[in-house]
């Protein structure tokens with residue numbers, strides 16, 4: 001095995017990076033395009049679901065458009081369509097770069113992505129027709145949707161793992177740990193979630209074992225892998241502490257996997273199951289804070305760079321949201337808090353802080369970084385980047401804080417047993433309007449981002465080759481508005 005290390009010449013490293021990028025280019029861009037199509041579909045369905053909560057008569061004549069169908073289609077298209085497709089692409093790109101070798105078995109990754117998306121499409125059509133497995137996050141039918149999706153995921157995992165196997169480096173950076181583990185854990189939990197044949201309350205336990213770990217051992221791990229790569233890369237300095245990064249990885253692997261039953265606090269499960277899960281949830285403070293301290297200390301002294309790099313801004317806000325959503329999660333795992341927030345829109349706010357201002361922000365950040373490098377051209381418009389950024393930032397802020405406040409008001413009214421149920425609805429109703437307003441801002445941001453990506457694909461390549469190792473110094477966009485600097489490089 002030819003091995004590369006820090007003593008290898010910059011030219012040599014650059015050449016290897018260019019080869020790695022080139023090998024996965026079509027696949028990564030393909031997953032971005034597919035992901036964006038699902039993003040637009042899922043967003044529009046989310047809007048409809050949100051409007052229905054304050055306009056209950058909207059689109060009720062068609063069974064396919066009722067809340068009970070639109071809501072799971074929204075969730076499944078965004079989790080398995082938008083997020084997972086983009087995660088497939090960035091995982092292979094990151095893996096090839098990190099182990100300094102061209103991506104392997106790319107046709108396998110393509111085949112897997114095709115099968116995955118056909119399965120998802122079939123499942124989504126089934127949901128519109130009312131054909132569902134009836135478990136949250138596992139609504140897609142296990143026969144004609146989940147089975148092909150598992151086969152597809154296995155093909156993609158084979159390519160990621162084969163690339164790792166062909167590595168040209170001895171040392172495995174922490175991002176490699178996160179990525180490699182994600183492609184073991186996700187197929188495993190997806191199979192268990194879909195095919196474990198429990199009944200009744202045991203089925204609910206399996207359901208939340210799956211759904212919680214889909215968040216923690218798939219979406220979170222790929223996102224953390226991406227942050228650990230991009231943060232030091234853009235800042236041009238190493239990560240603060242190698243040991244903290246290992247503590248974060250192993251702490252997450254150990255404690256997160258035991259968290260699932262905190263979704264069923266108050267449910268008819270043995271109390272040891274719930275208690276174990278609450279303890280493990282509180283223990284999550286260890287990996288979460290070790291990641292937060294590590295990222296913060298890496299940033300210290302370089303916060304001004306946030307003004308100039310869309311990638312860095314999205315990545316840092318995403319990383320901060322990881323800390324925020326996790327600490328919020330720890331808090332709501334405590335029985336006294338859960339008694340108020342459970343069954344309210346607080347949980348929906350928490351969910352969007354997790355899958356939007358953490359996960360989706362990271363995906364936006366990575367796409368802003370990767371796409372121009374693969375295409376060897378600039379993002380065409382600084383103004384469109386700014387519009388996208390501010391729309392989604394304001395949108396998600398309104399969304400999360402509106403529902404957090406509204407959810408607590410709803411929960412307090414629900415728990416006041418002397419009051420009629422309708423008071424809990426009245427308490428949250430204004431915040432459902434705020435949520436719809438926020439959803440419109442997010443929708444506008446997504447259309448702008450998708451349009452900008454289309455413009456990027458259509459634009460001409462740069463005359464000179466852009467260095468894949470090019471980092472912060474030549475600036476592209478000042479996100480605070482006004483000044484735009486473009487010095488012919490991608491940040």
Ligand code: HEM
Nearest residue numbers: 215262263281284325326329330332333342347351354355
């Ligand atoms: C230490 C970390 C975390 C803890 C302890 C935690 C805790 C919780 C708890 C207790 C619930 C259930 C609330 C209820 O139904 O009453 C919940 C729901 C949820 N969490 Fe977290 N959370 C954490 C991190 C995250 C992260 C990182 C994400 C996203 C990547 C996330 C996404 C969600 C989602 C989507 C739901 C809603 C599930 C549903 O009901 O459909 N959480 N979390």
